[in-house]
Amino acid sequence: MKGYLHLQSGDIYEGNWNTNIPIQQIEGEVVFYTGMTGYQEVLTDPSYKDQIIVFTYPLIGNYGINEEDFESKKPHVAGVVVYEANMETSHYQAAYSLQEYLEKWEIPLLSHIDTRAIVKKIRAYGSMPALISKKQENSELGGQSLDSEKVSHVSEKLMKTYGKGSLHIVLIDFGAKNSILSSLLKRDCQVTVVPYNTSYKAVTAIAPDGVLLSNGPGNPKQLQDVLPTIRQLVETYPTLGICLGHQLVALALGGNTKKLLFGHRGANHPIKDYQKNRVFMSSQNHSYVVDEDSIKGTGLVGRFYHLHDQSVEGLIHKDLPLQTVQFHPEANPGPSEGDYIFDEFLQMITENKRSAALYA
Numbered sequence: 001m002k003g004y005l006h007l008q009s010g011d012i013y014e015g016n017w018n019t020n021i022p023i024q025q026i027e028g029e030v031v032f033y034t035g036m037t038g039y040q041e042v043l044t045d046p047s048y049k050d051q052i053i054v055f056t057y058p059l060i061g062n063y064g065i066n067e068e069d070f071e072s073k074k075p076h077v078a079g080v081v082v083y084e085a086n087m088e089t090s091h092y093q094a095a096y097s098l099q100e101y102l103e104k105w106e107i108p109l110l111s112h113i114d115t116r117a118i119v120k121k122i123r124a125y126g127s128m129p130a131l132i133s134k135k136q137e138n139s140e141l142g143g144q145s146l147d148s149e150k151v152s153h154v155s156e157k158l159m160k161t162y163g164k165g166s167l168h169i170v171l172i173d174f175g176a177k178n179s180i181l182s183s184l185l186k187r188d189c190q191v192t193v194v195p196y197n198t199s200y201k202a203v204t205a206i207a208p209d210g211v212l213l214s215n216g217p218g219n220p221k222q223l224q225d226v227l228p229t230i231r232q233l234v235e236t237y238p239t240l241g242i243c244l245g246h247q248l249v250a251l252a253l254g255g256n257t258k259k260l261l262f263g264h265r266g267a268n269h270p271i272k273d274y275q276k277n278r279v280f281m282s283s284q285n286h287s288y289v290v291d292e293d294s295i296k297g298t299g300l301v302g303r304f305y306h307l308h309d310q311s312v313e314g315l316i317h318k319d320l321p322l323q324t325v326q327f328h329p330e331a332n333p334g335p336s337e338g339d340y341i342f343d344e345f346l347q348m349i350t351e352n353k354r355s356a357a358l359y360a
């Protein structure tokens, strides 16, 4: 049957409604992802919560969905728009086709939509509220607040410890991707994942060697309540902030964030690391960025910048063992060239322990 994508700009795109689900219509913020592969990781990355994702690569679903590459327990996107959806799969690990997986979770999949036209629209007007509907007329857009707080819906509710490694990291879960946990576990860490609103006192009771603030959905300014805790944590423990975690560190130390017109979502975003004087490709998924002018006087200094728009892609601190990145060093999907950030984080912790022992 036919299905329609209604944009807030008034444009309506006709395509095929592929999923056999009871839902007639869903609302979300429409954004686009430019990577050729990695749709399984994108669908299950909690940072995409409530977004309608347009895949720009024209053939999605070829290798199906497997049991291994999930970034969380379920998909978080509101809806999926593609040009051609492969309804069969061709991969020895495939457990579901794209269509079967989205049906299981009652997520609409629209295909044969002119995705290039939509991307041009989003690039001109920005990411905007949209509807996927079985109806062509009468779109009622904007009923649900798209800027609502989303982290509390995706963060784990209970603490849990993984691994037996030599350094103990507290991973604050704002909607963390599994790959962040596995990036630490494979580097000989023990990791305690804690809910996003865990108090400073509760973290100190765990006595970790370092703290990692995870990625997560929505506008960082919706999370004012956690900023005092983050400030205390970065003043106490070596800290790494990834994506939303990076934005929250900037806010906690007095900086500001702003929304990009259409964000960065893809697997080939070029970053310059001014400390190492090198350029590498990164995996990205964000709408918000730290405002460069706002970090003056906070102690934070820009280290990584995006080569397309010169936006801030990572910070270090003048005095504290604190580092943050806007891109995804854990990748998945995407190139893993930025994964030296995890090695630097663990090195920072080891050095911090050494100097603490020296002055004890």
Ligand SMILES: NC(=O)CC[C@H](N)C(=O)O
Pocket: 047, 214, 215, 216, 217, 218, 219, 220, 242, 243, 244, 245, 285, 286, 287, 288, 289
């Ligand atoms: N991947 C993330 O952590 C995204 C951070 C934030 N929700 C943004 O869109 O900018």
